[in-house]
Every structure is written in structure tokens, then in C-alpha cells.
Amino acid sequence: MGQFKELNTRQISQLNDSDKLEYQLEALEYYGNLKNQLDGFERKEVIHSLLLKMIKLYPIRIHILNEINWPSDGKNCIFSANHSNANDFITLGQVIKKHFFIMADFTMINDPLVDTLNRLNGCIYIDRMSRISGKNAIEQAIDGVNQGYNMAIFPESTWNLFKDKLMLPRKWGDVIVAQETKRPIIPIGIVYNCNNCFVKFGEPFYVDQNVDKKSASEELGKRMEQLRKDIIDSPKYRLLYKDIPYEEWLINTIKSYKKFDVEYEMSMIRKTEDINQEELNKILEFGERIHPIDKIEKNLENAKVNYRIKR
Secondary structure (H helix, E strand, O other): OOOOOOOOHHHHHOOOHHHHHHHHHHHHHHHHHOOOOOOOHHHHHHOHHHHHHHHOOOOOEEEEOOOOOOOOOOOOOEEEEOOOOOOHHHHHHHHHOOOEEEEEEHHHHHOHHHHHHHHHHOEEEEOOOOHHHHHHHHHHHHHHHHOOOEEEEOOOOOOOOOOOOOOOOOOOHHHHHHHHHOOOEEEEEEEEEOOEEEEEEOOOEOOOOOOOHHHHHHHHHHHHHHHHHHHHHOHHHHHHOOOOOHHHHHHHHHHOOOOOOHHHHHOOOOOOOOOOHHHHHHHHHHHHHHOOOOHHHHHHHHHHHHHHHHO
């Protein structure tokens, strides 16, 4: 394969199905190995204020329940938030206000608007099913944080579509970055209800150099669950709360992002015993009904598997 050439929306729309598949595979290899995704990050900081003005058009009303407790040394940090839907990145942009880079699955390049926002903001693309890509992304994140940039990550790796589960099992990429850079993690709890979004920040969480990463991640997960509990128990949330049947909420959430492959996303959940298989099956059933996976997307998944075997 030669040098990967990024195409604009018009060019992608003119490709036939076979060429679209080939383009995605080239993007997979490119983003799975790219080492310099934060090049020119200083220039992205300049346009950050413009992006903030754009996302103020965002229709959801955000309620911030407390202020960010920034690190006492005034330096950068890592933000770690639960992941609920397609609005989370925009929510973080509005509540943090300072510039930060994010990690995102490489398939986001298929949504022109999301991809454009990612690139303008600063984004490390990752193939979540590739250990090589994951390792490269973590190395880039460590480098970015060491350079003084703020970082935001969703450690659940995918949307939490379960009815009563406050947090999906965490992966510990944020813990690794924090441990390597000696910068704190600021946990964030986010809860949506109708057109309202409620946000609460936790205390800075420092990861000791000798601590077990899994244990640190589990402790951080408990703190993030508590933040969401605090939101749900808050007077403002109870005042504005509207009861929505779970199935209606699930349908609306899945519909909110037209490119959302529910089967693929749910396969990203870290496997633990406390995942309710019956509820997961219901989520997958709704996902197939709302966003049936077309032939090209299925072919892409098969091709991705073959590509990883070759690696």
C-alpha cells in the first residue's frame, strides 16, 4: 500500500462499494500505526475558542453541579468521563472549556462532521480491536500529556446502553497515561435526561508509580459511579427529571448517531461477569432493528479480522 491519501466527503461519496471498503482498510492501517497525530497541536489551540462558539448551538441544556478542581500546580491533567451517547464529546468541550485532545475509534472518519470536529480539536484515532494500534495510541497520549496538553478519554470504550448500570467495566488506558506522566486524572460524571445534561467533577486522582493498574482503575471506577449517583440524588436533577420508558430512551439514543454499529460497539465492552446477557441481547436486538448492518459494513468487519491476522 502506498501513502494513505485522505479524501473529502464529496470524494468518498463518489466511490463505489469496493473502493469504499479499500479506503477504510487503508485508513485502518494508517491510523493503526500513525505516530504523529498530535502534530500541529498548538495551531489547534488557536481555533479552540471558535469551536466553543460553534458548540454553544448545541440543543441540550447543561447543568454543571460543581467547579473543576484543577491540579494545584496549575499544569495539565487527564479527564476521564463515562460514555453515554454521541453528545459526550461536545458536552466535555463546553464544561472543561480549556483545550484537550481525545481518543476516538478510527471508524469516526466515516462521519464527515464528527471527523472534521475531531481533526480541528486534536484527536488520536485508534483501532480498538488492535493491540498494536492501542499501544501506539497510548504512547502518543503519553507524549501529548508530557508536552503539557490536556487529554480527555472515555475509559468504558463504548456507550453504556444498559438500563441501571452506572458504569461499564473500565479499561485502564487513562491510568497508564497518568502513571507514566505523573499527571492527575479528573473523573467526570455525566447524566442525561431529556434535553438536560448534568455534570459533576471529582477530585484529582493521582496514580502511584508502584500501584497495580487494574486496582487503580477499579478505584477510579467506583469514584465515577459515585459521581453519577450524586447527580441522580441532587435536587436539581430531581426537579428537572422526566420519566422515560427504557425502551424509548434506548431507541432514541441509538438513533442519535446514524453510523452507530451497536453489535460492534457492544463487543468492545470489557468482559466481566456482571454484564447482564439478557439485557445485552435486548440492546443488540434494538440495534439491528434501528441500524441494520449493510453488506459493505459486514464485509469491512471480515476484512478487518483478516487484516489483523496478517499483522
